[in-house]
Amino acid sequence: xxxxxxxxxxxxxxxxxxxxxxxxxxxxxxxxxxxxxxxxxxxxxxxxxxxxxxxxxxxxxxxxxxxxxxxxxxxxxxxxxxxxxxxxxxxxxxxxxxxxxxxxxxxxxxxx
Amino acid sequence: xxxxxxxxxxxxxxxxxxxxxxxxxxxxxxxxxxxxxxxxxxxxxxxxxxxxxxxxxxxxxxxxxxxxxxxxxxxxxxxxxxxxxxxxxxxxxxxxxxxxxxxxxxxxxxxxxxx
Numbered sequence: 001x002x003x004x005x006x007x008x009x010x011x012x013x014x015x016x017x018x019x020x021x022x023x024x025x026x027x028x029x030x031x032x033x034x035x036x037x038x039x040x041x042x043x044x045x046x047x048x049x050x051x052x053x054x055x056x057x058x059x060x061x062x063x064x065x066x067x068x069x070x071x072x073x074x075x076x077x078x079x080x081x082x083x084x085x086x087x088x089x090x091x092x093x094x095x096x097x098x099x100x101x102x103x104x105x106x107x108x109x110x111x112x
Numbered sequence: 113x114x115x116x117x118x119x120x121x122x123x124x125x126x127x128x129x130x131x132x133x134x135x136x137x138x139x140x141x142x143x144x145x146x147x148x149x150x151x152x153x154x155x156x157x158x159x160x161x162x163x164x165x166x167x168x169x170x171x172x173x174x175x176x177x178x179x180x181x182x183x184x185x186x187x188x189x190x191x192x193x194x195x196x197x198x199x200x201x202x203x204x205x206x207x208x209x210x211x212x213x214x215x216x217x218x219x220x221x222x223x224x225x226x227x
Contacts, residue, residue: 049214090157090158094213096213100163104157106158
């Protein structure tokens with residue numbers, strides 16, 4: 001069975017500090033990987049997607065970056081957090097285009 | 113671009129009553145989109161509730177149903193008799209065929225089922 005694990009569960013960070021969120025998918029080879037974000041009171045938006053190791057495409061510009069160092073790992077990061085980065089971050093995987101997305105439990109980020 | 117609209121942000125329903133959560137969509141991409149309902153129960157992650165990829169067909173899961181109506185561009189979620197355990201946030205979403213899946217979500221509807 002496939003499992004998706006996100007870490008950390010929650011973070012409280014200061015404006016200007018760095019951030020790294022992670023996601024690991026087990027039990028599925030070469031999945032498509034995604035990062036989604038939901039601001040408080042907002043809707044879920046796709047931030048990044050990756051079809052293969054080492055390749056990441058940005059969908060929305062939020063002064064964040066993403067990397068896929070391994071087939072089963074997806075990292076979201078920034079060197080300087082902004083207040084506007086607060087929200088809920090979700091990692092997801094799919095088998096291909098227009099397919100069902102399977103989500104992790106998410107990371108709640110609060111930037112103060 | 114593609115968009116999804118859920119008109120109700122919060123809904124409160126008494127247990128055993130019927131429920132309908134409205135969802136309409138606009139898809140500018142070529143071809144018919146795939147339509148989804150996702151749900152997030154308290155303290156849990158986002159999970160697929162049901163999916164329909166063919167216009168005119170109905171999807172069902174856990175007593176919920178939704179019919180893909182391409183003429184009305186709607187995908188309303190219905191349940192004949194809700195339970196307290198159905199309390200959650202429900203998201204309507206669409207995706208179109210591509211090399212990657214870009215789900216476009218509605219704003220979400222928070223459902224509270226009261227005794």
